[in-house]
Amino acid sequence: xxxxxxxxxxxxxxxxxxxxxFTLELxxxxxxxxxxxxxxxxxxxxxxxxxxPGEFVAVRxxxxxxxxxxxxxxxxxxxxxxxxxxxxxxVNDLLPEALSAGPPAPAPPRWWRPQVRRRVRSHLRSGxxxxxxxxxxxxxxxxxxxxAWSQRLFPDTRQAVKVIPPAPIERTQRIGSALFxxxxxxxxxxxxxxxxxxxxxxxxxxxxxxxxxAWRRSRPGQWYVRxxxxxxxxxxxxxxxxxxxxxxxxxxxxALDRAVEAASLVTAVVAHSGEDRVGLATGTERxxxxxxxxxxxxxxxxxxxxxxxLRTEEGNFELPPFLEGLSRRxxxxxxxxxxxxxxxxxxxxxLAHARFRHRGHHLYVFxxxxxxxxxxAVPSAxxxxxEWAQREEQDRSAQVASELRAExxxxxxxxxxxxxxRVLETYTQLRAWGLA
Numbered sequence: 339x340x341x342x343x344x345x346x347x348x349x350x351x352x353x354x355x356x357x358x359x360f361t362l363e364l365x366x367x368x369x370x371x372x373x374x375x376x377x378x379x380x381x382x383x384x385x386x387x388x389x390x391p392g393e394f395v396a397v398r399x400x401x402x403x404x405x406x407x408x409x410x411x412x413x414x415x416x417x418x419x420x421x422x423x424x425x426x427x428x429v430n431d432l433l434p435e436a437l438s439a440g441p442p443a444p445a446p447p448r449w450w451r452p453q454v455r456r457r458v459r460s461h462l463r464s465g466x467x468x469x470x471x472x473x474x475x476x477x478x479x480x481x482x483x484x485x486a487w488s489q490r491l492f493p494d495t496r497q498a499v500k501v502i503p504p505a506p507i508e509r510t511q512r513i514g515s516a517l518f519x520x521x522x523x524x525x526x527x528x529x530x531x532x533x534x535x536x537x538x539x540x541x542x543x544x545x546x547x548x549x550x551x552a553w554r555r556s557r558p559g560q561w562y563v564r565x566x567x568x569x570x571x572x573x574x575x576x577x578x579x580x581x582x583x584x585x586x587x588x589x590x591x592x593a594l595d596r597a598v599e600a601a602s603l604v605t606a607v608v609a610h611s612g613e614d615r616v617g618l619a620t621g622t623e624r625x626x627x628x629x630x631x632x633x634x635x636x637x638x639x640x641x642x643x644x645x646x647x648l649r650t651e652e653g654n655f656e657l658p659p660f661l662e663g664l665s666r667r668x669x670x671x672x673x674x675x676x677x678x679x680x681x682x683x684x685x686x687x688x689l690a691h692a693r694f695r696h697r698g699h700h701l702y703v704f705x706x707x708x709x710x711x712x713x714x715a716v717p718s719a720x721x722x723x724x725e726w727a728q729r730e731e732q733d734r735s736a737q738v739a740s741e742l743r744a745e746x747x748x749x750x751x752x753x754x755x756x757x758x759x760r761v762l763e764t765y766t767q768l769r770a771w772g773l774a
Contacts, residue, residue: 344485579678587711597677622653625663671698710753
């Protein structure tokens with residue numbers, strides 16, 4: 339292809355030729371003809387002598403395969419030129435916008451001698467969740483005076499990078515050790531509610547609940563506690579609002595990202611627990627996606643992938659029809675953990691929630707405080723307008739929370755710091771006592 343400099347050179351020499359022909363200046367005509375020949379010759383020679391794809395060996399030497407939102411990493415590629423003559427070229431690693439820290443500056447062209455290896459290191463900053471492709475490597479060739487250029491891509495240097503929210507228990511709040519017991523070498527949450535069937539006695543440990551001490555069977559220096567069989571499994575449904583309103587906040591730290599992080603934590607806890615089952619539901623003005631509560635490594639992996647690749651859809655979240663659609667899908671009594679900004683109308687919530695409760699389901703709402711998802715306003719001409727908008731949003735959130743609590747629905751607000759602590763506390767209370 340002809341570069342911008344090449345078009346300017348062709349236009350300038352052509353104009354000089356026309357001017358000399360019009361003025362009949364022989365010296366100017368000769369000079370412009372020579373200049374035009376040099377420009378055209380360089381462009382033609384460049385396109386006839388382009389290096390072949392087999393004259394380069396491009397390899398991606400390192401790079402991450404999994405990132406968490408907001409994390410930084412780097413990737414490096416190397417390219418070896420095996421041609422016969424030096425070329426003027428530059429090497430660039432093509433990065434997707436979701437993994438780019440900013441508009442990449444193109445590498446300047448330099449002369450490249452045969453058998454010389456060039457390495458390019460790029461900085462990655464993960465933003466949107468999902469699967470992204472880093473690469474391929476692009477080698478751009480230039481003519482000696484940079485009048486023309488050509489580019490070759492090396493598809494083998496592509497690499498898939500998944501951006502998924504972290505969900506290990508150790509990273510967030512720690513579950514009380516008194517809630518754990520060993521079952522077949524795995525950690526299982528012990529249910530301590532009423533009606534549990536007695537299982538056996540065991541030696542007292544410092545983290546045991548004193549209410550479970552078998553006082554009649556114990557004596558000083560040798561204490562025993564009662565263990566109970568775990569109650570029947572409980573079903574949990576992670577419901578997420580996927581409307582654009584959940585994008586409040588900075589990339590990687592918005593309300594939907596924090597909701598996905600908390601939902602991933604619940605999935606991880608259930609995967610390590612005894613018999614609980616967990617499902618997923620997403621919606622806007624209606625139920626969009628539904629995965630029934632279940633267990634198993636394949637199901638947990640499917641949940642993690644769906645959470646990682648979650649995207650917003652156009653619409654306005656409406657809670658009453660969402661509850662109606664969810665009620666028709668749920669076959670057993672379930673605890674529904676809903677993450678939503680609740681910007682839709684709540685006029686028919688009373689009847690919808692009554693029918694929802696009548697079928698044995700329980701709703702818990704995690705409400706993002708959208709005004710708290712942005713950093714503090716810097717004093718400027720628009721600071722007062724931003725403060726006014728934040729106050730309006732705070733009043734709206736408080737009004738929504740008040741309406742939900744009036745219906746007997748527990749509401750747990752969260753901000754840009756995340757909802758993992760809130761959701762973990764809620765889950766442990768539901769698992770231990772059946773209510774939160």
